[in-house]
Amino acid sequence: MASSPTVFDQARDELVTIRDFFRWAASEFIAAKLFYGHGTDNPWDEAEQLVLHAIHLAPPLGDEWLDAKLTPSERTKVVANVQRRIEERIPAAYITGQAWFAGLPYVVDERVLVPRSPIAELIEKRFAPWLADEPQQILDLCTGSGCIGIACAHALPDAEVQLSDISYDALAVAEENIQQHGVTERVFALQSDLFENLYGQRFDLIVSNPPYVDADDMASLPEEFHAEPELGLASGNDGLDFTRRLLVEAADYLTDKGVLIVEVGNSWPALEEAYPSLPFTWVEFERGGHGVFVLAAQDLRNARAEGVL
Numbered sequence: 348m349a350s351s352p353t354v355f356d357q358a359r360d361e362l363v364t365i366r367d368f369f370r371w372a373a374s375e376f377i378a379a380k381l382f383y384g385h386g387t388d389n390p391w392d393e394a395e396q397l398v399l400h401a402i403h404l405a406p407p408l409g410d411e412w413l414d415a416k417l418t419p420s421e422r423t424k425v426v427a428n429v430q431r432r433i434e435e436r437i438p439a440a441y442i443t444g445q446a447w448f449a450g451l452p453y454v455v456d457e458r459v460l461v462p463r464s465p466i467a468e469l470i471e472k473r474f475a476p477w478l479a480d481e482p483q484q485i486l487d488l489c490t491g492s493g494c495i496g497i498a499c500a501h502a503l504p505d506a507e508v509q510l511s512d513i514s515y516d517a518l519a520v521a522e523e524n525i526q527q528h529g530v531t532e533r534v535f536a537l538q539s540d541l542f543e544n545l546y547g548q549r550f551d552l553i554v555s556n557p558p559y560v561d562a563d564d565m566a567s568l569p570e571e572f573h574a575e576p577e578l579g580l581a582s583g584n585d586g587l588d589f590t591r592r593l594l595v596e597a598a599d600y601l602t603d604k605g606v607l608i609v610e611v612g613n614s615w616p617a618l619e620e621a622y623p624s625l626p627f628t629w630v631e632f633e634r635g636g637h638g639v640f641v642l643a644a645q646d647l648r649n650a651r652a653e654g655v656l
């Protein structure tokens with residue numbers, strides 16, 4: 348006896364227009380209780396991204412195209428994207444192989460976190476009002492796909508940018524993005540555990556989105572996060588294993604007027620509690636996000652001299 352058609356078979360055989368597929372995909376995503384937060388925050392945008400990618404288009408799509416019909420092979424590809432998102436529970440960016448950050452496209456896959464840091468907003472504002480002078484030497488520590496450092500290179504065309512990560516896999520993706528963005532003369536990728544291979548270098552700006560998820564949050568992460576490298580997320584019991592090391596060493600790698608900008612997300616209360624006398628400034632974002640602090644090189648040097656670090 349022939350098996351009954353699945354919802355995916357039915358969609359492939361019966362739906363006709365782009366509008367049909369947007370609506371259907373969004374309904375299926377809602378029914379499947381997917382988690383959003385890797386580039387989109389709702390089922391409609393997620394549907395738009397996956398449907399359009401399958402037919403070589405990108406959002407936003409003009410309304411005049413919504414009632415365009417798909418060919419049979421396009422319908423097959425659209426349904427395959429939607430089916431993977433539901434059955435494998437992987438972020439849409441790993442299906443499309445692309446993520447957007449600070450208005451620019453990046454190649455991504457399972458070797459790197461899907462870019463989503465609120466630091467994008469700071470980059471778009473060229474770090475105003477946090478830097479007195481335009482930075483000439485920038486370090487993107489824990490670079491992953493390279494998104495933060497490469498976006499800095501676009502926003503600050505006179506700066507040289509060093510990308511670093513402990514993971515060779517991540518660096519291979521960052522290298523690909525350096526090439527794709529045509530910034531090979533100003534952006535360089537280096538393997539390093541924290542500052543280990545950066546000895547002797549000084550930066551006007553160190554910017555980092557390091558691993559900072561605490562053990563409680565790691566235990567309750569939605570499935571989509573388990574597709575991402577654990578090395579990019581987990582950082583000990585209180586989420587601060589990496590940040591503690593960074594705070595102790597950063598002063599040695601900053602110029603006198605240098606600034607350190609670091610994302611610690613939900614671990615910010617634990618950080619405040621661990622270092623009550625460090626003068627963290629917490630950035631407020633217009634587009635959402637939290638847990639990004641700014642510290643001046645001098646603050647870090649003072650704290651070290653006083654034995655706080």
Ligand SMILES: C[S@@+](CC[C@H](N)C(=O)[O-])C[C@H]1O[C@@H](n2cnc3c(N)ncnc32)[C@H](O)[C@@H]1O
Binds near residue numbers: 555
């Ligand atoms: C949260 S991901 C951030 C990736 C990227 N900056 C972004 O915003 O999408 C953290 C990155 O830190 C790297 N990492 C983890 N431990 C590290 C260490 N000890 N030294 C350098 N990089 C490290 C991971 O490989 C991962 O790529």
